[in-house]
Each structure stands twice: as structure tokens, then as C-alpha cells.
Amino acid sequence: AQKVTQAQTEISVVEKEDVTLDCVYETRDTTYYLFWYKQPPSGELVFLIRRNSFDEQNEISGRYSWNFQKSTSSFNFTITASQVVDSAVYFCALSENKRETSGSRLTFGEGTQLTVNP
């Protein structure tokens, strides 16, 4: 069975600090996809990034960066120079390989509540 673990339930930082959100996953599939979503207080899940299992290159997008390491089954997310607007719940998710139905089920971690204080 697939599993995603976000061990950090809550993180609190001061503005301009760097912060890393951890994500560890388990799967027996060789082909899979990993995602990060942001959920601000309004409730809508906002897509941040998608990474397939064959692409271990790190990615940077502005103040956001992601470190994917298959050897440790981790897909960590770093926010550089955090801002108050980064305060949200962040979810890591894993997509199941279910080609026979193309269901593309997502298994979510329990989320990390990030609070950035001014």
C-alpha cells in the first residue's frame, strides 16, 4: 500500500527565515508521481509542483525549491526567505499507478501547518 508521511505537523518561523517541509513516501510502483499542494485559510488546494519518478533533478521556482531523492524516498520542499503569505497547510501527495482505470488516485500526507510570523 502507498503511504506518504509528513512528520512535521506544525512549523512556526519568523519572516525571512528559510524553512524545509519534509515528505517521505512508500510505494512498490516503479512509475509514480509526487506532488505538493498549498492550502491557504480559504480552503482551496493550490497545485505547486508535480514530479515523476524518473526525474530526480531538483527544481527551483522563485523562492520555492524541491529536493527529490529516490534513495531515501523523500521529496522535500524548501521556502527561502519566507513571507507571511506563505502561511498555509502544505500537503505532499503520491499518485498511484492504476493504468487499468486511469484513476490516478492520490495518496496525501497529513499536511504541515506552516505559520510565518512578521
Added chain:
Amino acid sequence: DVKVTQSSRYLVKRTGEKVFLECVQDMDHENMFWYRQDPGLGLRLIYFSYDVKMKEKGDIPEGYSVSREKKERFSLILESASTNQTSMYLCASSYEFGETQYFGPGTRLLVL
């Protein structure tokens, strides 16, 4: 831009009522999903659909049913609402396997 809309942001119902939650996507996506989100439990999949009139149970289908008569619309039905169905309900859609799921704004349902 992908747009997923849900019929209500907030809903208050009484125990035993039949409740309909509607979700519409405008990107011609094949797959649609219903999740519920509860504190400490994360997001859990209730049902999903990979084609019109096709549906599959997720992890917690008990007490729910779904309907997908048109590709763009996926409805979640609570046949007889109970207080333990008070939750945040999130709809999502995706084009195919491995593609990103895009979420609607969510419906906060309170069952009294």
C-alpha cells in the same frame, strides 16, 4: 486556466436530510474525485470517476453515493446525512493518469 467549481462554500443540513454536493469542471477532464478533509486525518478519497457513468469506491465510500451523467459534472450524494459527515468536502479533476489534480474551493458541510 483550469476551473473547478463547487455548488456551495458553506452548507448546513439536519440529520436525515438528503444532501447533494455538485462539482463542475471546465477542462474536459476524464477523471473526477471527491475527498473529505478532517483535522488530523488529512484528505481521504470517497469516490472517483474515470468516465461518464463510471465510478469507483475510494477509501471511505460508506454513507455516500455519486453520479456522473455528464463529463463535466460529478455529484456527491449523502442519502441520509449524519453528524459524523460534518466535514470539508473537496472535489478535484484531472486529465489522465499521473496528471495533476485540480481542486475546487471546497464545501464546508455542517450536519446538525
